Amino acid sequence: MEQQLKDILHQVKLLASDVKSLQDIEQLRVKFLGKKGELTVVLRGMGALSKEERPIIGKLANEVRTDIERLIKHANDELVSIEKGIKLKKEKLDVTMPGQTYEIGKKHPLTLVIEEVENVFLGLGYQIAEGPEVELVKYNFEALNIHEGHPARDEQDTFYIKPDVVLRTQTSPVQIRVMENKKPPIKIICPGRVYRSDAVDATHSPVFHQIEGLVVDKGITMGDLRGTLEVFAKSMFGEDTNIRFRPHHFPFTEPSAEVDVSCWNCNGEGCKVCKGEGWVEILGAGMVHPKVLKNCGIDPEIYSGFAFGLGVERTAMGRFGIDDLRLLYENDVRFLKQF
């Protein structure tokens, strides 16, 4: 009987190594372990054994059964894994075919620039102030030290609604409105739409956007202006960016400066972007004119402040290499998708 069991096991080993399909395995199982299977038949003969033989053969029979089960399972696993492999192989995709697309909207490049600037200054403790686009001459000019007869008030530059109402030519009137209504410390930026009577061409638009900043408090210095704009320039154009102040004139600041940043494209070596200068003008800035503070009821003997402004369109054009301002207002999808 012992020999019979060993023969069965040997047979199973041979057959199991040669199975071709899950069906073969099932047949194998039935042939040996089924109700009429060979092992079962052998085990039924156990009753004829002696008392001494029975536990020995019983133990052996159990071991053989376990081995057979193990062999069958092993053969089964192997087959399953092979078949899995075949299936996975069959399911191979062309990964170079195009992906399923999802439409996602894009922010307009002007929004991108405005948000970028806003984020820098929000981080520096500034708030965002807003004001009307149709504005009183009082706020757009007079309070800003641009008096009657000043060339800036000329109709060539300014759209008039009434003699005392204009489309604001700058976002500065927002500063005046804030200063009139709030006590220092004031730290604001004012992004917004402004208007000048320029015919539309590649570099001019009668509608455009500015962002102005204003800080008023005790002890504000021109050094603070420089420090602030340095932080701004580095945030916008990279840590290596330098800035340069050039004396200029604005009626509402004194001293006034035009501010250049070292060219982000060539790091100041001279290229197309900076027209070989190494510097690109991005901002106008200066110390708030004492008269402007006084006009808003702030005592220039106690308080001082600085202001700065940049053109959003010009910044966007420089930043993204846009060569025609009209593209920004044409809203061609093929343009908008690039941002």
Added chain:
Amino acid sequence: MKVPISWLADYVKIEGNIKDYSDMMTMSGSKVEGYEKPFHEITNVVTGKITEITSHPDADKLVITKVDVKTDLLQVVTGAKNISIGDIIPIALHNSTLPNGVVITKGKLRGVESNGMMCSIAELNLTKNDFPLASEDGIFILPKDTKLGVDIKEILGLDDTVVEFEITSNRPDCLSIIGLARESAVTIGKKFELPNISLLEKGKGTAKDYINVTIEDYELCKRYTGKVITDVIIKQSPLWMRKRLRDAGVRPINNIVDITNYVMLEYGQPMHAFDLNYLKEKNIVIRRAKENEIIHTLDDQKRILNTQNLVIADGDKAIAVAGVMGGANSEVNNDTTKILFESANFDGVSVRLTAKQLGLRTESSARFEKGLDPYNANKALLRACELVEKLDAGKVVPGIIDCYKELPAKKIVPFRPKKMNEFLGTSIKEQTMIDILTSLDFEVDKGKMEIAIPTFRSDVEAWADISEEVVRFYGYNNIKASLQSGNRATQGIKTYEQRIRDTIRESMLAMGLMEIYTYSFTSRKVFDKLLLKDDSKLRETVVITNPLGEDFSIMRTTTIPEMLQVISHNYNRRIAKASFFETSNTYHPIKNEKLPLEKNILTMGLYGDYNFYSIKGIIEKLADTLGITDVRFVADSNNPSYHPGRCAQIKVNEDVIGTIGEIHPDVADNFEVPKRSYIGELDIEKLYKLTSVLKSYKGLPKYPEVDRDLAMVVDESVLAYDIEQVIKSNGGDLLQNVTLFDVYRGEQVGENKKSMAYALSFRANDRTLTDEEVNKAVKEILSKLDSEIGAILR
């Protein structure tokens, strides 16, 4: 302002290279726009003398010449007609270059070797204004005493460098050689002093014998100075003067006119010369023009004046528009023998308005309008007389006409070095400040700690302006950067409204809409194109009085036209499908208010493969994001711009917060957009109030949902909203959700009927629902659907 370096050098010597100088000037506040040698293109052109002219064997129109260029005797073939033996001419040698990229090389003309080309004034980029005696179309014949073999640029004064400055509007004193010389001197650390002028004054009598001057309006004319010149001989001015004028961008005319222009450029003081023979009354009156008074100006135009304009009159007759242009009736001409030089101070605003009114902006008016120094008038006048004597143009009559009521005194302001350093964030030494200011002609009184401001610096008023003067030369970039250390902290945070606008933008982007920016002004024509009724409120507009044209003449009251234009632009470029949004303002006049109402509007536009429910879904999702729960859509067939059957008002409670719909087919045609274009407008300000920003968590359900589908047949006229309302109000607490998932029309449901299929889900929070409970609820719903809207279960 174009400045020839040689002219500047009369007052301050510029050494070193021009780029360094330009950079330094830019950094001290006189921005250099550029610099160039205007005639740098001319190379290898020299003076030569024609020593022989023989005929060409094979060409009638050509001659063979020999030209002596000192180092060589060249054979040159030419077709020129105006040359003769002994003429000295400019000759472009082999491998020479001329303006506009012309290159001259030797070659053969009809078989005869030619080693250069004789030049006309045009070939040297010159005109008869530069050289009045030169032939217009022939070779440029130079004076007999011209040296041979010398570079033509040296001979004609074409070798100067011209620097162009951008002068800011507050510095009219720098619209002059003198002003820029002063700035240059301080910038490069040299001394500058205005030279003294001394005159011979060989004329007879005194100025007052020739002319009487009265100022009637001292407000518009602060000072009027004049000098008389007799024995005037009109001729061309010398080459050096013509050259400087030309390099500065002014056309040379004759000696007297050139002197007035020369002095204007040099001193920044516009001048005028009247022919005294034409002043019949010899009585000059400076007065406002009469209404509709007519004057013929130098440019041969008839100008109609009004009382806002200031004129110079001889007796009754206007002879010049003050500060703008002289009259043709007293113009200096070739027969002029006696002149009056005028050097006056006219009011800037008045000159500017007059120039604008007449459409006549001149070099003179451009200077006056910025406000000039009355103390400069007589200095310039004397300089003009000095030039008359230097050029031998006439005899200067002793005595000066000088009319004024009162000349402004020098402004005295406190000198506050400490305040200035605090303001600038610097520690500039007091003496450094004094040195800078003194070199700029400010007078600092250390004892009284006061500063006297020079009269030509009307832009400087107080310590802030003086700080700028100091720091310009101390160096803007020597100010150390700081960051308000120790100052009071402020909150860097967006307002509630700004954050809601951000959320709106993000929602639009997430739903695939592209952000656009469009102009805020438009044309009235759009109202008809939108089919608005004549009495529509949207036709009440804010009007621009000086627009760039009709298309940009009013502030928009609706954003739809621009959205449609954007759709049209893209559609016309074969883009099959797109969706856009814009957040921008519309402008609406308010009665008795100066400023209009500016409404912030969210506009959406969709075309290609969209339908009404696409735009509706966008609004629903936006409302959901903003936490606005009870949004309703109410059919609106009265909005003229939209398809009457496909338009809805967006309502929250009873408030209309916007409109959505398919654009009316006629409007679509008017704007050339596809018929099935969808537009949405939403009043952002109304959203501020409705938005609920506070979010609170509800526990997740512990018990399962039971779903039931109901398909019912209803009349075509029954609205989905009505069915939903019946279901919701009768579903009890257990009903969680109602979703329409199918609409079917066809034979099976009959004509004018539709089948609407809803998925309902029920749930209780404390137990698993039994079938009986759900059945009961469904039964209740069905019975009400039947009784209230006649719905029949399929």
